[in-house]
Amino acid sequence: MSRRDDIPPTRIPRTASFVPPIQREIERMIGAGELVGGTRINESALALRLGISRGPVREACRALEQIGLLRSELNRGFFVREIGTKEALDLYDIRAGLFGTAGRLAAAIITTAQLREMKDLIRRMDEAIEASDLATFYTLNNEIHRQVVVASDNAKLIEMYPLLEAELHLFRRRGLVLPGSMRVSNDEHKAIVEALSNGDSTTAARLLERHILAGKARFLRTLGCSAAIDARPAPSLKRVPADS
Amino acid sequence: MSRRDDIPPTRIPRTASFVPPIQREIERMIGAGELVGGTRINESALALRLGISRGPVREACRALEQIGLLRSELNRGFFVREIGTKEALDLYDIRAGLFGTAGRLAAAIITTAQLREMKDLIRRMDEAIEASDLATFYTLNNEIHRQVVVASDNAKLIEMYPLLEAELHLFRRRGLVLPGSMRVSNDEHKAIVEALSNGDSTTAARLLERHILAGKARFLRTLGCSAAIDARPAPSLKRVPADS
DNA sequence: TCATCGAAAATTGTTGACACTTTGGCGCGA
DNA sequence: TCGCGCCAAAGTGTCAACAATTTTCGATGA
Secondary structure, eight states: OOOOTTOOOOOOOOOSOSHHHHHHHHHHHHHTTSSOTTOEEOHHHHHHHHTSOHHHHHHHHHHHHHTTSEEEETTTEEEEOOBOHHHHHHHHHHHHHHHHHHHHHHHHHOOHHHHHHHHHHHHHHHHHHHTTOHHHHHHHHHHHHHHHHHHTTOHHHHHHHHHHHHHHTTBSSOOOOOGGGHHHHHHHHHHHHHHHHTTOHHHHHHHHHHHHHHHHHHHHHHHHHTTTTOOSOOOOOSOOOOOO | OOOOTTSOOOOOOOOSOSHHHHHHHHHHHHHTTSSOTTOEEOHHHHHHHHTSOHHHHHHHHHHHHHTTSEEEETTTEEEEOOBOHHHHHHHHHHHHHHHHHHHHHHHHHOOHHHHHHHHHHHHHHHHHHHTTOHHHHHHHHHHHHHHHHHHTTOHHHHHHHHHHHHHHTTBSSOOOOOGGGHHHHHHHHHHHHHHHHTTOHHHHHHHHHHHHHHHHHHHHHHHHHGGGTOOSOOOOOSOOOOOO
């Protein structure tokens, strides 16, 4: 009787694949700042830590490469991607376009319940502003943006938008927020909800696009302020005339 | 004497990974219609055919899953994704938004060389219309769209746009083009290039967005025409009021 | 004839191993 | 002291094999 209960040979009824959890875990580590831009993903070590083999880890990395969170180098593996100023600005433009689209779609179909929810978020953001509670404002701000996208009822958009935001977090210097802009930002929110509740697609689209572009402008200003810190050759914002 | 020259143990100086070529090959097969929507990817067979093992094949599939060309089912592997009417229409909206954004960006920085190229494409499309050469028109149309996106000089956008178009090709019934719309479509192109050459970002954005939305409308009309063919319960276009 | 059950075959998810490449350090010589 | 080249260690890219699961197919019974 060889009941070797000391070695339950890994209880795997194969009820789920390892890959999605791993992928989420790496995403989490990047989001939490445990993995900084440029860091190499050590497949062997990660696999060991998670108690699995390298196969699923590689698959997860390959997926993350596709959504832009990692990049791969031949014979050197996967690295946490890092985006420069140009790419960050590019992302703002894309987000602006998609956010505007979300608004255009949402205005036509948004429910009163969704509008009520948004108004409540705006009220709580006002409170956060009063209390100078930057963290809460940040969270609520993200939430209302997410709700606008959800209200568009466009599955692909709902899937894409968070990915773009995650990619923006790969920008070298994190945490660029200008506290002074909170009030202006929330005023924009109010106008946006107004347009949405009026079912005014065009205005909603325009306001939402501008809302993100305003964020881009603030980002640029912050960049300018900290330009002195940047000793590097300053990645030119000018477009290099392609093949001329 | 076991000089088994019949099996040169795979000459692999590891100068490139297998994964990207495999990924492109699967993309090609889908694009060429060799793999129809719903088909299962047989990892073993594909690996055997390509003369490699299943590892890289799985990695390529995982990447393709992320960009929406494949979907995975536990213990059943990867399938060529298939999108329904709702998803196709959603994609049109996203493409419209991004295309508009591309125009807004391009208008500010487009070069005369790029404009000249576009005008030439429009001229050739006019010729194709005269000759009723649908295939050529289709190709040139794709090309000018691509050039607008390239002119935006937004790397992420240039990367995303073709993926969205590829995903749209996963729609059940392929090849939905209304020949009659060629002339209208090319008139729109002319107006777009006009706006671009004027550096009019707002107009360019609006025209480009409408250009895609016009495509969406044509798509919807075509859908309506062939509705009779669809015996199925007709995937409701109405939005299901989410959580009420 | 047809549906049902069960065993064999096919296929997936994961693993451990192997060859090749890169990395880091050590000693040697200038 | 500093550079240069060699060598071991670490790590990646791929493969072949194994267990679990799904699928196929034939036998069985109604």
